[in-house]
Amino acid sequence: MSASETSAQSAQIQAYLNQLGQQAKAASFQLASLSSQQKNTLLQTISARLSANVANILAANAKDVAAAKDNGLTDAMIDRLLLDESRLAGIIGDIDNVISLADPVGKEAASQLLDNGLRLTQRSVPLGVVGVIYEARPNVTVDIAVLALKTGNAVILRGGKETIESNKVLSQVIRDALASLDLPEDAVQLIDSPDRAIVSGLLRLDNYVDMIIPRGGQNLQRLCAEQSSIPVILGGIGICHLFVDKKADLNRAIDVIANAKVQRPTVCNALDTLLVDQSIAADFLPHVVSQLHDLGVKFYGCEQSQALIASQGADVTAADDESFSTEWLSLTLGVKVVADIDEAIGHIRQFSSGHSEAILTDDIHAASYFMNQVDSAAVYVNASTRFTDGSQFGLGAEVAVSTQKLHARGPMALDALTTYKWLAWGDYTSRP
Amino acid sequence: MSASETSAQSAQIQAYLNQLGQQAKAASFQLASLSSQQKNTLLQTISARLSANVANILAANAKDVAAAKDNGLTDAMIDRLLLDESRLAGIIGDIDNVISLADPVGKEAASQLLDNGLRLTQRSVPLGVVGVIYEARPNVTVDIAVLALKTGNAVILRGGKETIESNKVLSQVIRDALASLDLPEDAVQLIDSPDRAIVSGLLRLDNYVDMIIPRGGQNLQRLCAEQSSIPVILGGIGICHLFVDKKADLNRAIDVIANAKVQRPTVCNALDTLLVDQSIAADFLPHVVSQLHDLGVKFYGCEQSQALIASQGADVTAADDESFSTEWLSLTLGVKVVADIDEAIGHIRQFSSGHSEAILTDDIHAASYFMNQVDSAAVYVNASTRFTDGSQFGLGAEVAVSTQKLHARGPMALDALTTYKWLAWGDYTSRP
The missing domain is CATH 3.40.309.10 (Aldehyde Dehydrogenase; Chain A, domain 2)
Structure with a gap:
């Protein structure tokens, strides 16, 4: 490939990622104002639509399994990416559990009337846009989308190429559920290209993405730590x-x-x-x-x-x-x-x-x-x-197990998908 | 310079940084077990030794000011790096304020007896080692060292080259205070070389450094976001x-x-x-x-x-x-x-x-x-x-103003220099 072809390709990837990021950010603003009840209705709709699409999902997964066999993947790897009725029922059943959890968004803390006349409070709000990079486990597609939506976040998913067919159908079912409720489909976007340059680009999309969660082995963790200009939650490596x-x-x-x-x-x-x-x-x-x-x-x-x-x-x-x-x-x-x-x-x-x-x-x-x-x-x-x-640990849901010290450490629950903003009310108050 | 000279130099920088990191980490383990009273005694000692060294500090600062004039820095820049008796008294006075603040280390939260038989708690602990990169403001040297020590953290400081003489004396006074109490001097280490390659190396020292705080303008913030493999607290840029x-x-x-x-x-x-x-x-x-x-x-x-x-x-x-x-x-x-x-x-x-x-x-x-x-x-x-x-905001002390969403947002107080660990007690308990 010539240098100009490479550069054209890289401009194309950047344009694609910018669009993905803009769409995710716009969706995140809409999600941030949903009530807990609206978010739970969304999760119920996702659960129902996944149940209604079991045959489609298993058919897509069968393609992934067939490709994996053609490509000589080990039995252990094929087992990891395999879905069957019972595993899928488990994934769908977990959504009910997430529905039953308390919504961490909208809590207010540290509220006080300050000497300077301002009333100040610290309100928990969604992070915004979460990027998740993971390997050949199709359950992560549903798990992480559901946890993100429960907390009012948009998500950009980049799963392993070995489960691309499964991930396409799973993410489309979730997008259809969003659309059926007049919510933005782009709250859940799947990167379906196996191009690794897209991962590097995603890790630099700091204008739009607020947090990167790598769910995978040591090499993926190092890649994210070294290349990302977005805060990364490292984890899942235990010696x-x-x-x-x-x-x-x-x-x-x-x-x-x-x-x-x-x-x-x-x-x-x-x-x-x-x-x-x-x-x-x-x-x-x-x-x-x-x-x-x-x-x-x-x-x-x-x-x-x-x-x-x-x-x-x-x-x-x-x-x-x-x-x-x-x-x-x-x-x-x-x-x-x-x-x-x-x-x-x-x-x-x-x-x-x-x-x-x-x-x-x-x-x-x-x-x-x-x-x-x-x-x-x-x-x-x-x-x-x-x-x-x-x-x-009784946390209800696990987003990841963090081995770094900032933001969240150890098993990360729903509240790790939130941040806070400071809100202050004055009466045309100036700083003395 | 030949390629082999460059490579020898870069190996030398890496060896220097590794030593700095190891020393900081070892010191941080000692600091983590200090009581609040021991840490306050340390801060009092630092305050007293700074007061006793006013003449030395001002003499060193005068060298920085003279060099700044020789190098044609603007009056505004010279004013930023200037110390006089009154400014120094202000810096020392701020230490008393930090002494009076509550120690955020050692708090326990989320304590419960779990169904699985474990007693679980979440204890706040120091972050460990904090790297701070800042520009020509000698007050940051004292401010940040004091906040780090108050919370049981070791700190690696890299200030602007324009204040190198002031920073050397200030950090040495703090190290002497540590040594006088049989505490590890390496709890506070100053990088006194102006070599920019050292900053790049520091940003990759993730084996030893737990957090990077850049205190400076947009270019420094971008450099840290893009190059650091250590979590960075971006901040201080307000549009x-x-x-x-x-x-x-x-x-x-x-x-x-x-x-x-x-x-x-x-x-x-x-x-x-x-x-x-x-x-x-x-x-x-x-x-x-x-x-x-x-x-x-x-x-x-x-x-x-x-x-x-x-x-x-x-x-x-x-x-x-x-x-x-x-x-x-x-x-x-x-x-x-x-x-x-x-x-x-x-x-x-x-x-x-x-x-x-x-x-x-x-x-x-x-x-x-x-x-x-x-x-x-x-x-x-x-x-x-x-x-x-x-x-x-009534937070007592300000480490930085974070404009990112993870770990801390807005004005960061002492508790942003802590993390937590999960502690669990069983009775030879296995997971069912």
Whole structure:
């Protein structure tokens, strides 16, 4: 391609994105004035129209699955993008849950009459336009559109190319629901081109887009952090640690460790590295390794732990800084013997992604110290890291799990899709 | 310079920044466990040591002023960087104010016993490491270090090269105060090289820095938005609007407009564009223009307003999209006659930087409509835009004025320098 062709193409992408952004912004102004009841009626309409379109949606999804097979995707990847009647019913059922949640928009806080004569209040309002970039999970299309509309936001969706047919039908059903209520269709827009230059352009659309949420792996998160001029909510990457203190109840500890590692190893709150106090390592490690080995776990062990792991007939590789920096997302576990709680905390500070960490101990002093010193989104005493989740935390809905510190941290609920504005009433009041 | 020299230099900068980052992060862990009393003692010590070093500080500042004169800086710029005894006393006095404020760290919210057996709470904690990039205002060095330390954060400062001598002495006095209390000096680090590549590197130091605050003009804000992989708090750019509704009390309106435009025209909350309802324009504009003209204001007028402005003998230039997109920071005012409140709101949506907007009206319906429809950090009814300010809002301290929507919006107080972590206690609890 010649330079002038490239430049023409890039101008075309920019024009397309500007239009998308303008449309989303205009729609967001309309959404911002809807009442909670109007927004819930919209969600009910979406739910009903999705139910009425099950056959169309499954047919579109079947095309995606067929293409995935043609393209040689793994069974695990095909399973992720697959919809069937039961999964679709689950997605639609979740909409009822969102309808039942309180609307975080319109709350007023910090209201006061100031000495300068102004009456001041801080009112919660929608963010405006949210851009969501995600991978091959068609449920995200519905989930995120519904959460955005519940909070009066417009959304620009860019899903994985592997689910493009499913996403087209799902987003069209939602747009039809909007139109049927005389609401702006462009409250939900899908980018249906697989062109990666569009993602880079979307990340620079700061005139129109107020927040970017990347829902996907490490590479997508880094891309967004590095390229975006729009605020990004990074998240969903968990290098999670569990420290077994010398005063832990070792019998009860094993079940919690197994839960953290094995219950659902492919998710971000699953355990990645087990830290064990050296004074109990020789007693405890063989037991826990034996049980985890039976459950199919393979190990990366530090120098001190390798022989203890191997003694149970388990697979063990020498651990290094690289393996301790890995989010396994599989039945693999790093193991490190530490001199004491401070070495455990030091290891966590060096290698954690700031998602979830736990201590198991019967020592109330050690428990407090660990909670105060460890700075991650979620810190547990005597509990599995698997609890870091919007529904487990009683938040009702989960937009994402943030591992950054601004705006929202850990499981993000509906209120993370709002901001606030300051409103002040005077009587032709000037600043003295 | 050869390519290999450039690359060696860039490796050197990276090593320097990594060291800075590591030191700041290590210091931040120590600061996070300080009690409010310990932090206030630190601030008192800083205040006392600054008072004891007035002569050194003024001598260093005199060098900056001399260099500024040699380099031909304008009087206005020299005035911005100048310290004298009275200004320094003001800076030191502000520390007492910060000491008296409540410490936002350590609050717990959302505490509950969950159905799954966990006791959950959300505890406010320091952000960690804050990077601040600012221009030639030595007061920022003290202000921001004090606010960061009050909230248990480490800070990396990069001030303008025009105040390097002042900043070196000020930051050294603060570091000495830290050391005198056996606290980590590296809680406050100054980048004293004028090399711009260091700023670019700092903006990518996301392993260590949790937030970037640019305190400066449009170019600095854009640089940070575009280059930073760390969350940035954009702010301090105000293209502010005031709409005179047809039902405004026109006599009382004039004083508010004059206050918004003239009281301190060089700051971000000063008025930039006056929007006037067409039904009152012919009556009202000559009066307001006449008064503002007497106060030295020059005008950019829309087609409809130019003749009315010129009739008062005032300077008027034809306004266009570019002038309506300008933050004047001077005695210049854009004027536009609009058909109605909707055109006023449309103009604000198109041209505002999202800082501060006001409506003047006696019509309660118009007032509500304007407040609901305009989405800026601060929206006023019958008041000057000049009120958008931490102290006017009763917040005690102002870290910055944010014009973005995530984390903090409008005047940012101490709590914007904190985040939270989720803490959960179980009894060897696994996720079902």
